[in-house]
Amino acid sequence: MECYHLPHQTIPLLIDHLMTLATVIAPHAKGEKSFTYAPVAHSRDVVLEYNRTLLSLKKFFLPPVEQLLSYSIRNQTVSETVAEPVERIFFAVHSYEMQAILRLDHNMLEGHPEKNYITRRTGARFIGISFEPDEFHFSRSVGIRVEEMGGFDLFLNKVGEDYHLFVITDAGEKMLTGFQELAPVKSAGMFERHFKNKIKYHYNRLPEVLDHVYQSEVWQKVAGRCVGCGACNLTCPTCYCFDVMDTLDLSVQSGERSRRWDGCLLTPFAEVAGGENFRDKFSQRLRHRIYRKFKYITDSESTPWCTGCGRCTAYCPAGISITEIINDLIIDFQQQQYAKTNVKTTMTESGI
Amino acid sequence: MRQLHEFSTPIDAGLYLPTQCKITQVRQLTPLEKWFEIEMPNGAELGHTPGQFVEVSLLGVGEAPISVSSSPTQKGRFEICVRNVGMLTSVIQKYQVGDAIGIRGPYGHGYDLDDFRGKDVLIVAGGIGIIPLRSLINYILDCRSEFGKLTILYGAKSPADLLFKDEHSRWRDGENLDFRCTVDHGDSTWESNTGVITTLIPDLELDLKNTAVAITGPPIMYKFVVMALKSKHLPDQQIFLSLERRMKCGVGKCGHCQINGKYCCQDGPVFCLTEIRKLEEAL
Numbered sequence: 001m002e003c004y005h006l007p008h009q010t011i012p013l014l015i016d017h018l019m020t021l022a023t024v025i026a027p028h029a030k031g032e033k034s035f036t037y038a039p040v041a042h043s044r045d046v047v048l049e050y051n052r053t054l055l056s057l058k059k060f061f062l063p064p065v066e067q068l069l070s071y072s073i074r075n076q077t078v079s080e081t082v083a084e085p086v087e088r089i090f091f092a093v094h095s096y097e098m099q100a101i102l103r104l105d106h107n108m109l110e111g112h113p114e115k116n117y118i119t120r121r122t123g124a125r126f127i128g129i130s131f132e133p134d135e136f137h138f139s140r141s142v143g144i145r146v147e148e149m150g151g152f153d154l155f156l157n158k159v160g161e162d163y164h165l166f167v168i169t170d171a172g173e174k175m176l177t178g179f180q181e182l183a184p185v186k187s188a189g190m191f192e193r194h195f196k197n198k199i200k201y202h203y204n205r206l207p208e209v210l211d212h213v214y215q216s217e218v219w220q221k222v223a224g225r226c227v228g229c230g231a232c233n234l235t236c237p238t239c240y241c242f243d244v245m246d247t248l249d250l251s252v253q254s255g256e257r258s259r260r261w262d263g264c265l266l267t268p269f270a271e272v273a274g275g276e277n278f279r280d281k282f283s284q285r286l287r288h289r290i291y292r293k294f295k296y297i298t299d300s301e302s303t304p305w306c307t308g309c310g311r312c313t314a315y316c317p318a319g320i321s322i323t324e325i326i327n328d329l330i331i332d333f334q335q336q337q338y339a340k341t342n343v344k345t346t347m348t349e350s351g352i
Numbered sequence: 353m354r355q356l357h358e359f360s361t362p363i364d365a366g367l368y369l370p371t372q373c374k375i376t377q378v379r380q381l382t383p384l385e386k387w388f389e390i391e392m393p394n395g396a397e398l399g400h401t402p403g404q405f406v407e408v409s410l411l412g413v414g415e416a417p418i419s420v421s422s423s424p425t426q427k428g429r430f431e432i433c434v435r436n437v438g439m440l441t442s443v444i445q446k447y448q449v450g451d452a453i454g455i456r457g458p459y460g461h462g463y464d465l466d467d468f469r470g471k472d473v474l475i476v477a478g479g480i481g482i483i484p485l486r487s488l489i490n491y492i493l494d495c496r497s498e499f500g501k502l503t504i505l506y507g508a509k510s511p512a513d514l515l516f517k518d519e520h521s522r523w524r525d526g527e528n529l530d531f532r533c534t535v536d537h538g539d540s541t542w543e544s545n546t547g548v549i550t551t552l553i554p555d556l557e558l559d560l561k562n563t564a565v566a567i568t569g570p571p572i573m574y575k576f577v578v579m580a581l582k583s584k585h586l587p588d589q590q591i592f593l594s595l596e597r598r599m600k601c602g603v604g605k606c607g608h609c610q611i612n613g614k615y616c617c618q619d620g621p622v623f624c625l626t627e628i629r630k631l632e633e634a635l
Binding site for chain 2: 107112114118245257273288291295
């Protein structure tokens with residue numbers, strides 16, 4: 001893998017160069033504490049060191065509101081809304097974010113592939129960047145290092161004040177054609193960054209834990225604090241559920257059908273006509289989300305569907321922490337296992 | 353986890369695009385339930401199996417999953433029957449012959465007819481559960497030699513709520529047919545059974561090794577019907593249930609119909625009891 005030394009002051013030049021190739025989307029500051037991915041107007045506005053953006057990159061591939069159909073009621077004609085191909089370079093993306101996109105690929109392409117998603121996705125290139133984990137990040141616990149390069153075309157690893165630029169794909173190499181500021185690095189060392197926030201077990205063991213804690217009291221305990229706002233769903237980079245609605249124009253002659261992000265934590269999510277709600281309790285909805293991230297898809301794909309970005313915890317108005325839930329469930333699991341071995345030992349000792 | 357370039361499945365043209373079909377017949381079966389016969393454009397066939405559903409799509413209103421009620425043996429047109437319970441289902445009550453109606457599908461995993469062929473079949477229908485099961489019943493009657501004895505248990509709230517009354521004689525009269533009806537509350541003319549549907553099960557004589565069961569009804573019904581069947585020692589792998597969920601998109605994307613890790617719209621709505629035993633959210 002080729003690697004170049006990139007002094008930090010040349011980064012804006014690299015962004016300027018990329019802007020000659022395609023629309024560049026990168027993190028920008030929003031207010032005092034928040035960050036957002038937005039198209040770059042001036043390379044100097046791009047923020048390289050950020051903890052996380054409020055919304056993940058999924059907004060560019062699965063827009064929060066997306067038109068599916070437009071129709072005329074008078075003529076009873078319907079046409080599908082087709083996404084225009086667009087070339088975009090996503091710059092300064094964290095590894096957990098990239099991994100989330102790879103998981104969305106699975107959800108949108110398995111079974112019935114979505115044409116518009118594929119169009120948006122095939123026009124996208126990704127340039128990763130390293131980050132310093134804060135108190136919410138725990139991607140290492142779900143198998144994603146800060147320096148994980150899967151999915152990226154180029155990757156910037158911060159070394160001191162400057163960066164090492166790794167070329168990962170042919171497309172990445174092509175993007176650098178004509179960029180003059182590159183000095184090759186002979187041996188680019190990698191150092192592992194430390195995560196403060198952790199899950200106590202290796203992620204491979206979590207499906208087994210979840211096999212034993214479906215009826216755990218942890219769900220009730222956490223549900224007592226949950227306000228059911230669905231912020232965890234909306235900020236989650238791998239949540240993709242949506243609702244569909246029709247909107248008519250004022251003349252009631254034409255309209256559109258569109259979809260909007262939905263969340264399994266919201267009360268009416270599993271409700272059917274007639275009022276039956278198949279997940280009417282907070283605890284059931286919370287549990288469903290955790291199983292969706294660590295068990296259901298994980299059983300078939302052998303990888304957690306949570307990428308450890310920490311958004312659901314950082315933005316939860318009730319202060320609910322996903323790692324705390326998992327770690328509490330692990331304790332519950334350990335106690336069950338301990339009780340089992342204890343019974344066995346007692347039985348052996350008493351000769352049963 | 354496969355990479356983007358590894359996906360080679362052909363892309364469905366118009367995943368969310370309904371086909372505009374035409375209503376060719378309507379009948380108001382009860383004050384709440386209306387029956388529709390629908391014709392696809394250019395003589396196309398729906399191509400469903402019993403137990404599958406379509407997304408009915410009304411422009412300006414939305415979509416709802418509705419079971420197909422006709423048998424696949426009926427060619428040219430298909431039928432649905434809709435109870436007025438929600439937004440779309442109340443609007444559709446006003447639809448008449450000649451009106452356009454959008455259809456996506458058929459979707460889901462219906463009854464696998466190979467599970468039923470060569471066997472006695474027991475149908476347990478509660479309320480509007482008879483609507484999807486009618487597709488299976490009429491298929492069996494149309495291909496009579498492929499199936500053994502057909503027993504139909506049908507429960508409704510009152511005699512006035514019974515659907516497809518003009519077909520009951522076809523379901524009842526004939527060799528190897530047993531049609532039993534019950535209502536929660538009878539009226540002065542009602543001479544048949546009263547009580548919940550499970551009261552009909554103890555009297556049945558079932559060939560345990562050779563009977564396949566299809567159950568559809570309100571969510572509350574399943575547990576009790578399964579319990580009644582289990583007390584007759586019917587094996588799980590011969591019992592099939594069709595579950596209701598909010599199948600909004602029909603193509604395994606929107607997430608509303610998930611039952612634990614399964615998508616009701618893809619893996620169901622028909623599930624074998626062996627599978628349901630592994631799904632804590634199912635019943």
